[in-house]
Amino acid sequence: MDVSRREFFKTAGKFGLVFGEACAALSSPAWLQALGNASADLYAASKIEELARTAPRARYWISTDSDGNRCAVCHMGGLSSSPGHQHAETFVKCLLCAQGCVLRNRERGKCSARMNVNGEMRSLVYGRPMTIHTDPIEKKPFYHFLPGSAAFSLATSGCPLHCRFCQNWQISQAKPEDYDVQDVPPSEIVNAAANQKAPIIAFTYNEPTVFCEYLLDIAVAARAQNMRSVLVSCGFMNEEPLADMCAVLDAIKIDLKGYSDDFYRKVCSAELNPVLRSIQQVARSGTHLEIVNLVVPTLNDSDSMLNGLCDWLAGEVGPDVPVHFTRFHPDFQLLNLSPTPIETLERARELAISKGIRYAYVGNVPGHEGNHTYCPGCGRIVIHRNGFFVSEFHIQNGACEYCGQTIAGVWS
Structure with a gap:
């Protein structure tokens, strides 16, 4: 992306927003604490x-x-x-x-x-983003949606879940009154994304369903400017708002946090079935879908849970939906746990492939061979990634340039 850091902050600064890495700790203003x-x-x-x-x-x-x-x-x-x-x-x-x-x-x-x-x-959060940042689309992660593109990413405060392992808890568990932000209408979000030469607007970091009305208005305005909009979600919304979102969004990534209702209740203060229903609904809608499973040691990494998750995904959404098994790092209320062993992520990926899932990935482990996209026909690497960045791309007209096998995704 050919935009300097100074230019980005100049554009962003006029909104009076809180900027920076979404995973960085946000704190209340020092003057308020004092x-x-x-x-x-x-x-x-x-x-x-x-x-x-x-x-x-x-x-x-x-x-x-x-x-x-x-x-x-x-x-x-x-x-x-x-x-x-x-x-x-x-x-x-x-x-x-x-x-x-x-x-x-x-x-x-x-x-x-x-x-x-x-x-x-x-x-209480319409028009009140507390975090904005331009990310590679791979960071969401979307691996089969416009690889290498910049995503103008935003979040308000709030989330209906309270996951003990939340990596963005400073945003998701915040309240609207915790930070002083200025109102930013949807048109200004779209203009700011255009100024950053970002073809995608991403609703992410917290649970964007809580600002659904704002999201819908931004996505409609973005589509009018030939921009794409994507959602990163826990999938806990009801059917009517999800249908409205599918109608204006171009891609949705859902975090399937574990394949156990007991896990959802104890660790996330939620339930499993609404998330499964949302995944099925997005798959039926034709909106591009990717799934992430953050693998947390001792909590959702058992053979039975990973087997159940892979069996359900293979049977309900089919072999072409990308599935990312990502590495947990100690955060929020689970600082006592260790990072996920890489061997566990490899086991999950191999299990998914054995169930017929064609595009299974290892995430949050830069440089791992499970970061790349392999052609399901000839087995060669068609997208080579270094961290969040694409270093080789061998897909032409939606197909492997080596053997002609169709590669599922949105490539243009």
Whole structure:
């Protein structure tokens, strides 16, 4: 990408955003920390009130009673999934993700990004990115989608999951009031990406579903400028918002964190089945799909779990969906664990290949032979990678230039 670091920060600086590597530790401003607990709490409370007052109306919710079943005042039966009119009751049920939060007035969902304000769901993160960075598309990772391209990547705060091993916890577990950021409309995001000569906008780092409304508006604006949009997701959203996202996105990467509901409950505060449903839905939609499994020692690296994961993927989404087995590094609440042994990642990759998955990768291990893309016909390397960068590319018109075998992916 022929853009200097100075030019990037000049463009980015006008937004007043927090920039830098997404994995770098973010901290509250020093001046806020210096206020002391009481003053900081007062500041946070005033910030929340300001956000509640100015936040736009969200999509994907209904008015309901405290059990999440109906509006007790206005209706005897259940409600449809469309946003309701104003009700005497002030409970709302969020329909964005599978957590299904039922919220009293001024309560927030588990993601911290959506709030019931007087019986109306508001998005506290619309137009409020806290992190922006230009990455290689391989870092997401997408290995079969426009290799070598730059991805203008952004995130707000918030996530409906609370994964104990989260590598981006400073972003995903943050709240909207934790950082001072300025509103950035979708058109300015698209313009900034164009200024960086990035053909792709990536929604990543946190769980972008929490800023779904913002994501949709950016993706529509990007498509109007012949730019691509991609999503990096935990896959825990409901079917309606996912369908809306598939309609405007060009590629989706879903983290299948383990093939066990017990693992999801204990380690991620979530469930497995909604993620499997999302993977199936994206596969059916025709949107380019890639899968990542972060292999965490002692938690999701057993033979039975890896076998189950590979069997399910091979049977449900087919042999051509790329699957990345990536290396865990100690972070967040699992600092006691060691990095994933490379032998474990190799075992997972070999297992996937034995199940018929044609494009299985070892990730977060630069220089490993499992980083490359091999032709399923002749076995030669068609994409050679050094870390996040492509050093050789031998695909022409979607096929291996050596034997003519079709290579699944989006290449132009």
